[in-house]
Amino acid sequence: MTRKSLVSDKVVEKAFKEIFPSGVSGMNDTQKAEKIYNYIEKNVTYSSVDFRQSGYIPQKPSKTLVTKLGDCKDLSTLFVILGNQAGLKSNLVLVQTNNNSVQRLILPNLSFNHCIVKVNLDGKETFLEMTDKYLPFNSVVKGNYKAKGLVVYTDKATSGNSDLIDISIDNNTKTSFKTISEVNINGDLQNFSTKQFVMGETKSYYNDFFQDSQTEDYRKKNLEEEFGSVLDKVISVKSVKLLDGKDLTAKPLSYEVQFNINDKPQSVGSLKIMKIPFVTKPFTKEVVATENRSTDIQYTKYEKQNDYFEEVYLNIPEGMKFIEIPENKTLAYNGFNYSINYNLEKNNRLKITRKADTPWDNIKKEQYPEFKKFVEDAINAENQILGYK
Template sequence: VFFDRGEIASFELPDVDPGDIVEYLYVDSTFKPWFPSLFEGDWFFGGREPVLYSSLTIKIPPGETLIYVARNGKPEVKRKRNEWTLTMECIPPVIEEPSMPPLSDIVPSITFSNLTSWDPLFDWYGEFQKRRLRITPRIKRVADSLTSGVDEPEKKVEILYHWVQRNIRYISIKGGASSGVSGHPAEETLLKGYGDCTDKAILFAALLRACGIEAYPVYINTNDAGSLVREVPSFYGNHAIDKVKFDGKEIFLDATGYYSRYPSFWSADHGVWAVNALERKIEYIPIPPPERNARIYTYSMVLHEDGTLDVEFQSEYTGDYESWIRGFWDTRREEEKERVFQGMVKEVSPKAELVSWEIENLKDLSKPLRLKIRYRIKDFPEKAENYWIFRLPELQERMEKRELSLTERKYPLFYETSEMIVQRVKLILPPGKVSPPSSIELKGRYALFSGEYRVKEDTLYLEAIWKRWEREIPPEEYSEYRRQVMEAKRWLGKPVILELQ
């Protein structure tokens, strides 16, 4: 959202040997600040390197107020009139772990400001936004044309959401505070056909307002960039999205990308705080329930008497995972798609042969994306006299979670959003007696796994469901969560035994 102008200097330290302690001091000067009456900043006492001593001195003019919040540690504070000195010593380095929170949420730090209220920033942001949200005749014509014949407000939101994504390219051109903070006027972005996250948020909100729907651009830090310290008013945000209100609902949408099917939005926006200047509040963007971030895999299989397995596979999605999959396939040439599908079935088994593939609704954001694949595996089961032993393909691999490589953690396990994986199988078998694994249910504080096999005549059915509804797993809960995932993975890998007649 904000683009600073500055210079980067590099230098070398001569005659430094291993074990030496390096002390350094630097000055960060700001000229012609965007908001002259605001004095704010952050200081991080630690990082990836060990720190013996770190000190910050803050001086403010007489009569000014200073507020600050310390996180992840308590610095020693000395105050002398309008001067504060905050010091920490012997800070160990952060040893990175897989899927950990942003560094700024882990290391000891302070955030400070001379504002005791967000109101001045709401005023400043809001005035920029109001001017750029002006509903011009052209904006009104486009909004009316796109939603012609549509009465339901939610359907209008969906149509405009998809249109802005697909028709306004992401290109960022900024020239100063006004465009950096609140983007270009909505009509300008519409005419140019491109803009960045702020420009697209402004245009989307203007089109919605032209249809009589309340919409507000909001500033956020994506959840991989550090949390907002709400107690300290300051410049905030590396991204802009929209809050939309209709029919008694309040939702958030992100029109920045190209592939989010309504009502999904980028997972990096989930579980963060938003600065809503026009409504004059700081509000939380909730994490969608797992059902809104689902992957649903359906198999119809036939195991023939010669040991050949015919598979018809279909996958569909909700949420940001669908956006990623849609973007992946939309940017592949037709000849590439064939090779990718060939590789997918070979990952299932070196003996697998691709029969056919199909992608449904790739270009149509209003409909769910579906992948359909047919493949065949010869000599699928292991055979021992009249017993066949086999594991259903692909199921276990979807519970492969590399972020669980550590047996214990110092820092929380960090995900961008919730998750749901549904796997359903219908398998027609040769005549015989089938012995599948027993049913399972694993309930945890942060996730749930259930799996059940059913047998009806010569057909075996499986339904396995994994749900995780939280973004972060605390270190003290990690071992139990890891055990739950590993147990679910083991169960999905258990063999089915068929005794042939």
């Protein structure tokens, strides 16, 4: 049924020439695929409503190009036909996204709810998501991680394996969050200059966040709620500035936020104490709130990032110095890693570096006690108190 839709015509040929006006000579597979991907994301709008066409058979690529609308299978089919013309080896993949039970596919059925592309990029089997116009090329998508998939082989000469596969993210750009904060503390006032660098699926959110259609007030209010929730403080955002990377490439999108907190520090005699003002939170107590579990933790429902990196530079007034500094800590559990390190650069300047790897693998109920201890130890490590006077 799919093979009938995988046809080229004058409309497709015209689009191919727009993408490759000088042909594909000298280009590698990744460069070809990225050009096709960018063209589709910028020129065709994803529509999840399938009543306008068959629920099972993709539109012909020419119709998707003319109407500039298509659902997941239409956009994927358009990529495959353009990719084939560019010399790429690509196929459609039916997917049962990981927010649905794998038990639905125990018996043969049509319970797939999504369609993506499998393409060979310079010898590496890669899976591409086509339905998010803000998503950078070749990004990991959480809903597809280890989801069940069925490759659709449309070449009669290809004897493809009809077994279900687990969608791999090994050759995709991981979802990453890097934060660097310069914090100046003076009495009751804490001034923050925070830069954040985002990659992968998270970059899609910020590509949209920094569109011209979004107002400055919207961005300020959004970040006041986000940072305020993590810091558990009332904050006031002064400015939000896009620095670089608002595009569909794999490079990070970066932005800077200036904000302050007016909050009287706690004191023990002449010693003032404070918690480390991290603005991201890789682990929270909610994921280990119960003493025991009778079911596994589906970690993709809890975590958006694959890894976190955060540096905080704390500056207190000249003449004051940090007295109480916690010990460095390193923790690990299976693929999860956590570390926090302190470096007293000057008496009144402290650098704190925290790293966390948060893979999306499920936590089996039998693993829960060890995982719970790891998370609690990580939370305790970054809830330590700093003292200065």
